[in-house]
Amino acid sequence: MTTVLVCDDAPLAREAIRRAVGAVPGVERVTAAGSGEEVLARFPIERPDLVLMDVRMPGIGGVEASRRLVAAHPDAAVVMLTMGEDPDGVARAVSAGARGYIAKDASREEVAATVALALAAGREGPAARAQRVRPTGAPPALTEREQQVLDGMSRGKSNAEIGRELYLSEDTVKTHARRLFRKLGAADRAQAVALGFRWGFLR
Amino acid sequence: MTTVLVCDDAPLAREAIRRAVGAVPGVERVTAAGSGEEVLARFPIERPDLVLMDVRMPGIGGVEASRRLVAAHPDAAVVMLTMGEDPDGVARAVSAGARGYIAKDASREEVAATVALALAAGREGPAARAQRVRPTGAPPALTEREQQVLDGMSRGKSNAEIGRELYLSEDTVKTHARRLFRKLGAADRAQAVALGFRWGFLR
DNA sequence: GACTCCGTCACCCGAAAGACTGAAGTCTGA
DNA sequence: TCAGACTTCAGTCTTTCGGGTGACGGAGTC
Numbered sequence: 001m002t003t004v005l006v007c008d009d010a011p012l013a014r015e016a017i018r019r020a021v022g023a024v025p026g027v028e029r030v031t032a033a034g035s036g037e038e039v040l041a042r043f044p045i046e047r048p049d050l051v052l053m054d055v056r057m058p059g060i061g062g063v064e065a066s067r068r069l070v071a072a073h074p075d076a077a078v079v080m081l082t083m084g085e086d087p088d089g090v091a092r093a094v095s096a097g098a099r100g101y102i103a104k105d106a107s108r109e110e111v112a113a114t115v116a117l118a119l120a121a122g123r124e125g126p127a128a129r130a131q132r133v134r135p136t137g138a139p140p141a142l143t144e145r146e147q148q149v150l151d152g153m154s155r156g157k158s159n160a161e162i163g164r165e166l167y168l169s170e171d172t173v174k175t176h177a178r179r180l181f182r183k184l185g186a187a188d189r190a191q192a193v194a195l196g197f198r199w200g201f202l203r
Numbered sequence: 204m205t206t207v208l209v210c211d212d213a214p215l216a217r218e219a220i221r222r223a224v225g226a227v228p229g230v231e232r233v234t235a236a237g238s239g240e241e242v243l244a245r246f247p248i249e250r251p252d253l254v255l256m257d258v259r260m261p262g263i264g265g266v267e268a269s270r271r272l273v274a275a276h277p278d279a280a281v282v283m284l285t286m287g288e289d290p291d292g293v294a295r296a297v298s299a300g301a302r303g304y305i306a307k308d309a310s311r312e313e314v315a316a317t318v319a320l321a322l323a324a325g326r327e328g329p330a331a332r333a334q335r336v337r338p339t340g341a342p343p344a345l346t347e348r349e350q351q352v353l354d355g356m357s358r359g360k361s362n363a364e365i366g367r368e369l370y371l372s373e374d375t376v377k378t379h380a381r382r383l384f385r386k387l388g389a390a391d392r393a394q395a396v397a398l399g400f401r402w403g404f405l406r
Numbered sequence: 407g408a409c410t411c412c413g414t415c416a417c418c419c420g421a422a423a424g425a426c427t428g429a430a431g432t433c434t435g436a
Numbered sequence: 437t438c439a440g441a442c443t444t445c446a447g448t449c450t451t452t453c454g455g456g457t458g459a460c461g462g463a464g465t466c
Contacts, residue, residue, distance in 0.1 A: 143441090143442060143443085144442090145442080145443070145444095168443090168444075168445090169444075169445060169446085171444085171445055171446060171447085172443075172444050172445060172446095175443085175444080175445080176443085176444095179442095188452090
């Protein structure tokens with residue numbers, strides 16, 4: 001009986017992850033919690049084989065919850081959920097006992113693979129996975145132009161249209177766009193917009 | 204002395220709107236508030252010629268704030284800021300005394316034009332502008348495939364990559380993408396991602 | 407049975423995007 | 437004063453995107 005406990009304060013994300021994890025072969029039961037405190041309270045009762053926990057939550061965050069959980073139950077397997085907004089937190093969580101992490105922008109397949117790995121692995125060294133943490137510690141600092149270009153992208157404007165709005169040439173907009181992509185780690189404007197929302201540059 | 208009071212709980216959006224409004228000819232002073240309550244408190248003191256207020260805010264939302272403001276000060280000119288997520292709320296706000304609304308995905312020019320119009324107009328009938336509210340009251344219903352394609356887009360995947368993830372041909376992905384754009388009213392994948400976040404399909 | 411919606415795939419086409427350079431002006435801060 | 441960031445623009449190149457259109461099978465509906 002392999003059970004997984006998913007913890008995220010956002011109901012939508014929680015259910016999405018539940019579905020993804022539920023599809024992993026070998027996982028019979030997936031339960032959900034809405035806070036780190038709830039995980040600490042329920043872990044001794046449910047004894048899940050794996051805890052998937054969001055890094056950022058109200059109350060004690062995922063990092064502190066992971067630390068306390070592993071301190072109280074050294075056999076607990078914790079995998080952090082992150083959306084790249086807090087790589088330092090992930091690093092601390094991993095060093096505090098989490099077995100790995102999954103980026104929330106990962107595909108369903110990647111989630112499944114990571115969960116399966118975490119379940120299968122005898123405690124793999126945290127260092128191995130900690131390397132996957134993004135090197136950029138702080139939220140990227142966007143210049144005003146980059147912010148404006150990002151904003152235009154989110155409104156479905158082409159580079160030429162953004163240029164006309166800002167009284168710039170299309171080439172200049174493309175230059176700002178390229179640097180924007182580098183800073184955000186985006187492959188294209190669609191991902192840039194997604195990361196813009198997650199970093200709070202857009203809303 | 205024409206002054207405009209901008210109210211939005213998000214500092215970034217607030218500043219962006221401030222800048223846009225500040226560029227409108229005839230506007231000498233733009234002040235900013237962070238909540239509906241703050242607007243109600245400051246309006247009698249500052250007596251701005253126009254209040255730009257976000258529909259959705261913590262505490263009393265823009266609708267209720269607009270209603271109370273106009274009830275207390277019938278000469279108050281309120282224009283709602285919306286991002287299309289709550290057309291009913293806009294309609295109620297307009298019927299409750301708001302003079303119009305501006306979509307947040309509007310261009311700077313559109314913002315300027317609407318502000319100038321709201322300032323210049325003797326009280327135009329609310330009905331005239333209320334028609335601009337999007338006819339689609341409910342969030343668009345996305346099929347599972349469209350949701351999956353949207354998700355892939357938000358992760359920066361190309362259509363071909365999404366196709367490989369979902370075991371589909373690139374052409375099929377493009378078909379789903381095209382229908383997705385139609386449903387969301389998006390011009391391209393970047394705007395589709397933005398609308399996906401605003402409708403809650405992505406997070 | 408007719409109709410509609412979804413999912414699948416294919417073709418063509420022009421427009422746009424994004425990567426790669428190089429360069430020059432402004433402005434700030436060490 | 438000088439380094440460095442920001443901003444501006446330009447060129448070339450390949451890839452991708454998005455629109456238009458058509459098609460076929462299946463599921464559900466009227």
